[in-house]
Amino acid sequence: MTYLLWSLPALTVIAAIASGRVNTTSAAILGLGAALPVALGTAPAPFEGGQLGMALARGLWIGGIITPYILGGLLFWHMAAPDRGPARKTAGPRPAEWVDGLARRRRLFFACFLVGPFAESATGFGVGMLGTVLLIRPLNLPPRETMVFALLSQTLIPWGAMGSGTLLASAYARVPAAELALYSMVPVALLMTIWMALYWRSAARAGLRAEAPEYWREAGWMAASLAALAAATAVLGPETALLSAYGPLIVLRFLLDRRPDRPRMWAAARGALPYIAMIAWLVATRLLPGLNRGLSALAEFHPYPDLPGWKPFVHAGSWLIAGALAIAALRRQPRVLATQARAAWATGRHAVYSVFLFAMMAEVLAGAGISQAFADGLFASLRDWTVLITPLLAGAFGILANSGNAPNSLFMSSQLTLALQAGLSVPAAAALLHVSGTSLGIFSPVRMSIAAGLAHGRGQERGVYVLLLPFALAAFGVLLCLALILALSGSPG
Template sequence: MIYLLWSLPALAVIAAIGSGRLDTIRAAVLGLSIAVPVAVLTGPAAFGAAQLTRALARGLWIGATIAPYILGGLLFWQIAAHGAASPADANAPGLQAPGASPVARRRLLFFACFLIGPFAESATGFGVGMLGTVTLIRRLDIAPRPLMIFALLSQTMIPWGAMGSGTMLAAALAHIPGAELGLYAMVPVGLLMPVWLALFWRTARDAGLGVSAAECLREALWVAAGLALLAPATAWLGPESALLAAYGPLIVLRYLRDARPDRRTAWATARRAWPYVALIAVLVATRLLPALEHALQALWKIAPFDDLPAWSPFFHAGSWLVAGGIATALARRQGGRLVQEVRSACKIGRPAVLAVFLFAMMAEVLSGAGISRACAQGMFDALHRQAVLATPFLASVLGILANSGNAPNSLFMPSQIALAVQAGLSIPAVAALQHVSGTSMSLFSPVRMSMAAGLARGIGQERAVYRALLPYAACCLILLLFGAIGIVLAK
């Protein structure tokens, strides 16, 4: 009975979101409202007013370190894209599709789904990757149903989306460095990539854009090259700017290879892309030059909790996103738009920021009261190390319902880490499995499906697309389960 009481906050969130009656914010408020009395009245650890205040403060601090990624990314993207074509602009020279050969059309499709889409999503999140992908391939005259699937495929690198804000939140909840968690996440992400490629190949063929096996092999090699560059970039730069730094050069190489622009066209494209190039260069410099890194961190560092991430305003990637947006506006003589763009970014990003704060506070309340550890102990006593095998299913279900990995990470990460400690399993590996299961499976979320349908003008065809996606979702779950088995056997 006590375990049912301890599970009430998570069950309430799942039921609220699954019913469709409450959005994520209201579901998070409900979960936190239930978590507080459950923790105070039934928690195995002493949890009075002082402990509650500290837990809520810890959750607020975690949210405060994540919010700049979200709001800064939105602000930068809006300013960089205003008044100049973005890298995902379908009208960019050399990327037009009318009259192109079937191979050229297919290469544009791949370019949009596996390079531009993840890059745009990494820069700002909020489905901008889907927008960039659909904008770029709309001129290919693809039917709405396959176009919806191609839009969703832009989300395959979602652990690095929104400047890695979700990964940084998961790392904070797991009390491990963000770069370490991002590096371990490469393993389950790599396991899922063949599924995404198979889905892309099947959908492209059904859409009349099939190509030879040799071209499919080249596509797989480009994806492998992206993963090969992303791994060291994550280790050296952290998940905030890793994908931008790794995929930026790939996008340039692919553009030059496919478009073969003349000097004038290449220069025009470079002028449109300079804000992104400058931002990536600055972020890489602040992470790879030790003297600069130490100087920026030393200017101002706030660390109210020893075991949680500190905040250094002059080093934080979110601060550089804001600075990059302001610099871009001033360079383009669009300073008058700054206030408007700031308000727009705050309005769009407010739900995500509130969700991060609420779920982080809920996680800290349950953890501070000892509930997360007690639940992990109970699972370990009943299932021993095999309890980790439930991780992909629990995280995936809530990730799909909540359209984000933040909810499952906040609800389950503390107990998963406690379980890993009890079972003697790799903490970063278990954390990465939990994180990738929730974030990557959110690709199948009804919210993302609705966004894809709206962008592809496929409203009413969601059910048919779900039927097409179901076998691939099952394959993803099976692969994640194999990943969990590998963690258990690796002990």
């Protein structure tokens, strides 16, 4: 009965979203509302008002760290768009790539599986969805399919935000980050077959059908991309692997798809200059030690030792906002900036609400000791069989928390203990847990809320979840099969 009560907040969120009668923000409010009495009344350790206030404050801090990514990203990408502002809008025929079916489909693949993951790796926190949606918005696709395509930009999350999640997981697992990321390539590559099937089905539903050779071409590009990512990970580690591998691939794909002459190439480079400059600067702030130390020393706020701190001059959200201000100043468009700021808030507010509410819910349950007790109880009762349900546990926590950090912190130590006792590969066991918690976050209500806002699909979240359900089950099935193979590979002794 106690475990059922502890599960009530999560079950409330799931039931609310499944009902189709409330949006993600309302579901998060209901989940937090359920978490408060559960934490105060059934916590395994004393948990009172002061501790509750601290947990809520921690959740607010997490939300405050993430919010600039969402709103800053929206503002920057809109301000940087080549056709943004009245002075830049022109009438005339639509470009051929927006009309020709094959060109439209190739632009879609380019946005979902190259530009989106690249932007996510450079910045993190869903900014890849923004880049994908802005690239495909001229295609005028239905909102539901656009939401799916936005989510597909999140398929390489272990390398997102400069591999920060993988670095944290490697610390929990005591496995070198590059080794953990390489082992993670196996489940990620297998899951990619599911994401490609989802892409093909959604493209067909959106009216962007193709002949068999194009399917093979897309599969070949994906295989080459993953191979390049694996090689870069082995050499450079997860922090810069995706940027290094995908940067040249993006340029090559652009040249092959568009085959531009010199004027078109120059026009494309000029239109992409704000994005190129921003990503290059963000990469520099993270990879150049002297620059990073200098900017970090200017200001730092770190009220909670175990939570991310805020360094305003290193935070990508700060620079995205600064970039938007710089563009407005250079183009002398203060009114456009004000308009786009209001539009960014209108588009991103529900995602912001969801981030704050889910973060507070997670912190309340963690602060009350419920999350850890729930995990410890499952491991104690299932023992060696826990390895087989790791994908379910980590995936479920990753979906609800919109982060792999929660399942990694809760389950990694027990997972490693079981792996050592059963003679299993420690890097493989750690990678399975890590990928389950991070990659299945594609189904997170927070990400869904961001996708709905970007695609103007507010209120259609339930319909998208219905479309995603078979693929979610397939993803869990693949991870469960990997868990079974891992368990059978053990040799006691």
